[in-house]
Amino acid sequence: MSVELNTIETELSEGHLEEALDFIKEYYLLPQPEKFPQIRMYYRDARKVLSYQVRGDKDDWEVEVQIVARQPFQVKLTPTRSDIQKVVDRLSEELFIAIQYFEDLIRQSTLYFAWVEGEQIIPEKPPTQRKKTSFKIFGSNMLVIYLLFFGVNIVLFLLLGMYAAVAAILGVQLIIVLLSNRILDKTADWTITPENPRVHILEYQLPVDDFKDFLKKFGKDKVLKMKNEIYQRSLAQGQEPTCEMGEEVFQKYGFHCQAQDKVSKVVDVYRIVETAASKFRIPTPRIAVSNTMIANAAATGPSPSRGLVLITTGLLVQLEEDEILAVLGHEMGHLVGRDPIILFSIISLEFILRFTILLPLVVLSPLIYLFVALGFIFFVAKFFETRADLLSAMKIGNPQVLARALRKIGYQRLQAERISPTRAPSWINFDPHPPIYFRIDRLERMKTPMDVKNPLLKSARDVIDGFKRSLGIK
Numbered sequence: 001m002s003v004e005l006n007t008i009e010t011e012l013s014e015g016h017l018e019e020a021l022d023f024i025k026e027y028y029l030l031p032q033p034e035k036f037p038q039i040r041m042y043y044r045d046a047r048k049v050l051s052y053q054v055r056g057d058k059d060d061w062e063v064e065v066q067i068v069a070r071q072p073f074q075v076k077l078t079p080t081r082s083d084i085q086k087v088v089d090r091l092s093e094e095l096f097i098a099i100q101y102f103e104d105l106i107r108q109s110t111l112y113f114a115w116v117e118g119e120q121i122i123p124e125k126p127p128t129q130r131k132k133t134s135f136k137i138f139g140s141n142m143l144v145i146y147l148l149f150f151g152v153n154i155v156l157f158l159l160l161g162m163y164a165a166v167a168a169i170l171g172v173q174l175i176i177v178l179l180s181n182r183i184l185d186k187t188a189d190w191t192i193t194p195e196n197p198r199v200h201i202l203e204y205q206l207p208v209d210d211f212k213d214f215l216k217k218f219g220k221d222k223v224l225k226m227k228n229e230i231y232q233r234s235l236a237q238g239q240e241p242t243c244e245m246g247e248e249v250f251q252k253y254g255f256h257c258q259a260q261d262k263v264s265k266v267v268d269v270y271r272i273v274e275t276a277a278s279k280f281r282i283p284t285p286r287i288a289v290s291n292t293m294i295a296n297a298a299a300t301g302p303s304p305s306r307g308l309v310l311i312t313t314g315l316l317v318q319l320e321e322d323e324i325l326a327v328l329g330h331e332m333g334h335l336v337g338r339d340p341i342i343l344f345s346i347i348s349l350e351f352i353l354r355f356t357i358l359l360p361l362v363v364l365s366p367l368i369y370l371f372v373a374l375g376f377i378f379f380v381a382k383f384f385e386t387r388a389d390l391l392s393a394m395k396i397g398n399p400q401v402l403a404r405a406l407r408k409i410g411y412q413r414l415q416a417e418r419i420s421p422t423r424a425p426s427w428i429n430f431d432p433h434p435p436i437y438f439r440i441d442r443l444e445r446m447k448t449p450m451d452v453k454n455p456l457l458k459s460a461r462d463v464i465d466g467f468k469r470s471l472g473i474k
Contacts, residue, residue, distance in 0.1 A: 004088055008073040008099055009320050013205045015260030016106055017069040021050040023102045024067070024095070044068070054091055056084075063091060073099065093407070093418075100411040103318075107293070109211035111204040113227050113246065114291055114313045116190040117235045121228050123220060124291055124313065170348055177344050181286065181301040181308035188288030188310055197270030199289060199316055200241050202230070203263040214255060226253065240266060267316045267324070273309055276328040279395040280336050285309050293317065295409050299331035300340050307335040319405055326402035329392030336391065337456070339384045343432075346377060374430055379463075381432035386459035389439055393446050394455070403443035410436040423470040438466045 012020060021041065029036045029052055038053040048069040055062050061081045068074040075095065077088050112124045160168060176183070185191075192199075206214065218226075229249045234241035243262035250257055269287060277284045285299070285307035293314040301307035309331055315324065334340070350373055354362055362369045393399035407414060417426055417437040426435040433439070442462060452458050468474070 004077040004079075004092070006075040006077070006092060008075060008096055010072060010099060010103060011203070011263065011317060012071070012103060012106060013203070013261050013263045014071065015258060016102075016205055017071065017073075018048045020073075020099060020102045021048055021067065021069050023105070024098045025050060027101075028094070028098045054087075056087075061087070063088060065091060065095070067095065093414075096407060097411045097415050100408060106205050109206050109208045111206065111211070111214065112293055112313070112317065113202040113230065113241075114316075115200045115227075115231055115235060115241065116192065116196055116289065117198065117200075118196045119190040121224065121231055122189055122291055123224050123227065124293060174344075177341055178302045180340055181306055184298065184300050184310055185286065185288050185308055187290065189291040190289040192269045192273070192287035192289060194270055197268050199267045199269050199313060200235065201265040201267070201313065201317060202241060202243055202246050203265070203317070204243070204246070204257045205261045205263065206257065207261075210257075217255070218253065222253065226250070240264075265317070267321065269311065269316070272321060272325050273328055276325055276332050276396065279329065279397075280304075280332045280391075282307070282332065282336060285335065287311070289313060295319070297327055297331055299334050301335060302341060303338065304335045315409075318408055322398060322401050323405035323408070326392055326396055326398050327405050329396035330388045330402065332395070333388030333391030334384070337384065337387060339388070342384065343381060346380060350377060375428060378430050378432055379428070379467075382434045382463045383456060383460040385433045386439070386442075386463050387455045389443060390446075390452060390455045390459055393443060393448065394450055394452065397448045399443040399446040399448065403440045406436055406440050406443075414440065424467075427467045427470050434463055434466065435470075438463075442466075 010017075010020075025039060025041065029039050036052045036054060040051045042049055042051070049066060050069075051064070051066045053062055053064055061079065061084050063080070063084070064076075064078040066076040075092070077092060079088055114124060115121065159165070190199075226246075226249050229252075230241050230246050233239075233245050233249070241264070243257075243259075243264050247257055247262070269289065270284075273287050274284045282304040285301065285304075286309070288308060288310045290296075290310060290312045292312050294312055295314040295318045296312045297315055298310045299307060309328065311324075311328075315327070319327065354369075354373070358369070389399075389402065392402055396402070414436045417423060417435050420426070423435060423437070426437075
């Protein structure tokens, strides 16, 4: 009988670890009594432990699961048979997703404060429409690009005629590609440099009522004033900001936070990006940070030597450093593959064909043509996203870590894909990314080190095979 030991890294404060086990019991285990017949909660070495059994439909196997409330969570899975590894993997993933749901719940009542030394002090905020659009345009979501140019193309054709319009449109697209790094940089809040390489983050994971009281009592201006005072007491004096410093400032304004609800984190972003770039043997790209709690990253630029990486503070909060490195390996894969230029070229080629060779089809049924053309472009784009995953696995050398990062970022979509009766729709939607279940399973099957002579061809084959499997074709 084999025993599988896992750990689950989490951003939860010490005060929420036991609550996480209560959440798992109430919302994951108790609603499925036929699947989890024996549930126990007890303490061992002053740590709360959740234990439960999982039984097969025919009672032909059992898995004993134990999870200990510590940082990171300690998970032990003990199956009665050695031939049910897929079951063990599924149970492990379900538990991982349950913890992610709880973390998301806690994030809704968490105060975040982030700083970059020497940069302006700004409040944490959800992404503005400007930032959402920039991520879509330069972060590989080509639907916005396509629709934008579709409208512009029509106007230019009406004004200039066919040949002049084609030249003008291709010129505009080329300018955007060449300036994409500067355009995306303008949407960022901070610049990371060798002189100021770190992002400093404080989290106060408050009870819901305390969080509501805080928002009611203190407006945006006062919160920004608090943040500035913490900065002046710490980074301005050459010291790291601590939760205790933040608590002192809070008390000055009449607010108190429990010690077990605090988390501090310092991420040397420049070092991580520099490490990723060195693995790919390219210059360290310009690094920008967007101070939003949405976990995201994007890379763009006309060439690896003129690249830019944009990272959100949400990504730095949610992921561990090895996971951030793996995600940045994916973004470096886009840069070395010159994917921004290639994707714009594909869109440009479709545009030229639309008004020349394929014009009769467009006139015959413009809506059907648009649907088919979009579907084709997005399906081809999946080749490049899959290649970026492969390049990260090859160069960074941690495919399982990238898989774990994808689980954290996309756990809701992953759960939906796992329980869906058919996975085909997730392959034909207007999204350049392949289904997340496919990306994770593919990465976890990879062994390192690996040497793939043609990563794009390999990735295209994998995407096509994955799509065929979703249709039941082997």
